[in-house]
Each structure stands twice: as structure tokens, then as C-alpha cells.
Amino acid sequence: MTKWQKLLIGGMTLALVLGLSGFALAGKLQQELSAESTLEQILKRGTMRVGMDTFVPWAMKDKTGKFVGFEIDVARQLAEDMEVKVEFVPTKWAGIIPALLTGKFDVVIGGMGIRPKRALKVNFTIPYDYSGMSMVASKKLAEGFDSLEDFNKPDVQLACKLGTTAVMAAKKSMPKAKLRLFEDEAQAYQELRNGKVHAVVGSAPRPAYEAVNYPETLFMPLKGNFTKEPIGFALRKGDFDTWVFFNSWITKMRDEGWLQERHHYWFETRDWADMVE
Numbered sequence: 001m002t003k004w005q006k007l008l009i010g011g012m013t014l015a016l017v018l019g020l021s022g023f024a025l026a027g028k029l030q031q032e033l034s035a036e037s038t039l040e041q042i043l044k045r046g047t048m049r050v051g052m053d054t055f056v057p058w059a060m061k062d063k064t065g066k067f068v069g070f071e072i073d074v075a076r077q078l079a080e081d082m083e084v085k086v087e088f089v090p091t092k093w094a095g096i097i098p099a100l101l102t103g104k105f106d107v108v109i110g111g112m113g114i115r116p117k118r119a120l121k122v123n124f125t126i127p128y129d130y131s132g133m134s135m136v137a138s139k140k141l142a143e144g145f146d147s148l149e150d151f152n153k154p155d156v157q158l159a160c161k162l163g164t165t166a167v168m169a170a171k172k173s174m175p176k177a178k179l180r181l182f183e184d185e186a187q188a189y190q191e192l193r194n195g196k197v198h199a200v201v202g203s204a205p206r207p208a209y210e211a212v213n214y215p216e217t218l219f220m221p222l223k224g225n226f227t228k229e230p231i232g233f234a235l236r237k238g239d240f241d242t243w244v245f246f247n248s249w250i251t252k253m254r255d256e257g258w259l260q261e262r263h264h265y266w267f268e269t270r271d272w273a274d275m276v277e
Contacts, residue, residue: 037239037240037241037242038106038107038235038236038239038242039239039241039242039245040241041106042082042084042106043082043084045084046084046085047084047085047086047087048075048078048079048082048084048085048086048087048106048107049087049089049104049105049106049107050075050086050087050088050089050105050106050107050108050109050110051089051091051096051099051100051104051105051107051108051109051110052071052072052075052088052089052090052091052096052108052109052110053090053091053092053093053096053110054090054185055069055110055111055161055185055203055206056069056185056206056209056276057069057070057205057206057209057266057267057272058070058071058110058111058203058266059071059072059088059110059111060276061276062275062276063275063276067088068272068275068276069266070111070129070262070263070265070266070267071109071110071111072088073262073266074109074128074259074262075088075109077253077258078109078246078249081249087105089104089105091104091105092163092183093110093161093162093163093164093183094162094163094183095163096108096110096112096163097118097121097122097234100122100234100235100236101121101122101236103236107233107234107235107242107246108122108233108234108235109233111129111131111203111231112124112231112232112233112234113131113165113229113230113231114127114229114230114231114232115165115168115229118234121237122234122235122236122237123234123235123236123237123238123239123243124232124233124234124235125232125233125235125243125246125247125250126232126247126250126251127230127231127232127250128231128232128233128250128253128254128259129230129231129259129263130228130229130230130231131203131204131228131229131231132203132204132224132225132226132227132228132229133165133166133169133170133201133202133203133204133225133226133227133229134201134202134203134204134205134207134208134220134222134224134225134226135151135199135200135201135202135207135220135221135222135226136189136192136199136200136202136207136208136210136211136218136219136220137151137192137198137199137200137218137219137220137221138192138195138197138198138199138217138218139216139217139218139219140195140217141195141197141198142156142198142199142219142221145198145199145221146221146222147221147222148173148174148222148226150221151174151177151198151199151221152173152174152175152176152177153176153177154176154177154178156174156176156177156178156198156199157177157178157179157180157196157197157198158170158174158177158178158179158180158197158198158199158200158201159179159180159181159182159188159189159191159192159197159199159200159201160179160180160181160182160188160200160201160202161181161182161183161184161185161188161202162181162182162183164202164203165203165227165229166201166202166203167179167181167201169201169226169227170201173226173227177198180197185202185206188200188202189206189210192210192218193210193214193217193218195217199221204225204267205267205268207220208220209270233246233250
């Protein structure tokens, strides 16, 4: 065997060893990343921590103080299918994404609209529901109003919940109106009932419920919703395993009709009203 043949064989052997080491290192790194995924942490902990805020009928407290609503059903069923417990972490909506990013909970399941600006900070699953913005108005202050343009005036005051897509919808559709923002959705509706604002912009069907509950002072100025937006789970970025699992779960529950059935119950009936009123 010549000197050059020996060098060639030695070089090939070294390359093979380095290649195998590289594969082993990559495999180890993949295992470490997988072990650090939110999905693995949930399974190891035995509890899924869900960030949410209260929106009727997405998430509410019943007369006993227990959380109920569409999002609550979704989170509980997801946890049951994962064979883990669920822990709800109520969080002010304006700070819910920062709270997710700092690890205060594992996922946001709270009626969060999929928006490009939000997607710069979090990863969204595929939509598991669709929502839209509607309005409920004061009969006294908004008498005769029946279009978005009627509310698009400098002397009109609109109430919205801080940090929600209702704020963006109001700014886009009625940019001339004055917005008053509230941390608690109930405060916005109370301000409307007190005759302090012309209307509340909020996720359907809450505005319609308010009009039904207070027919003497409130009304629905528009027919139906004036926006439509997809709703997804929000996850921390870089968590591919969890994202794939949640998407698979949503697909299964949608194809089986479970999500549609729960949506119908909470959004299209009032069979649950006695639990919270």
C-alpha cells in the first residue's frame, strides 16, 4: 500500500467517524429539544396551564365560581384527551401574550384572533373557530344610527376592551370616533348602559345578548357582524411538536363535529344562561 493510499484511507476513516459523531450529536440535540417542548413538559407535569380572560360566552364564571364557556369546554376536552389535568390562569387580555412568553402558562386558549402583528410574537395553530365584531348601541345617544358611517364621527364615543381585536376593528372601520378603552369587558357594557358612550364594539354574540337583556335602552344598529376573524391557540415560537399535536387535535375535533356542536351550544342558544345569571 502506497503512502497516498494510506493517507486516503485514513482521511476517509476520519470523515466517517466525524460524520457518525455529527449524526449522534444531531440526534442528541433533537432529543433535548423534544424533551423541552411544551407538549413534553405538560405530559411530564400532568397539568396543562391555560391562559385566558373572561369574555361572554367564551369564558365566564358560573354561580358557584366555576369557569364555564366555549373556551373552557375546548381546554377541558383537550386536557382530557391528553390524559392530563387543566389549570386555568386568568390573565388581563392586554398582558396575555407577554405572560405566555414568560412561561406563566403553556398555551392561550381564549378566543384570540389570528393577526399578523400577534404572529410576530407567537405561533398560532390552525383556526378552531371563527368570530367577528358586532355592536350594541344606546337608543338615546345613537337614535337613528344604522351603519358604520353613522358612528364614524368625532363626537361619537365607542367603548372597547383594551388589547382586543375590537379595538383594531373600531379604529379601522370608524377612525373618526373617539375610543374609550376598558380592562374589563363588563365595565365597557356598564358604561353603555349608563348612557356614557354611544356603543360598544365587541366579539359576537355578547353585544346581541346585551341588546336582548336591556331592550328598553339598547339596540343592535347593524345586521350581523362587520368583521370575520379566525381564532387559534397561541403558543411560544419554536415549539414544532406542540404546534403539530394541537393542529392534529383541532382537525380531529372539527371533522368529528365536536367543535361545531360546542359552538352551537354556546353561541347560538341561551340554554346555559341560568348557570351564570
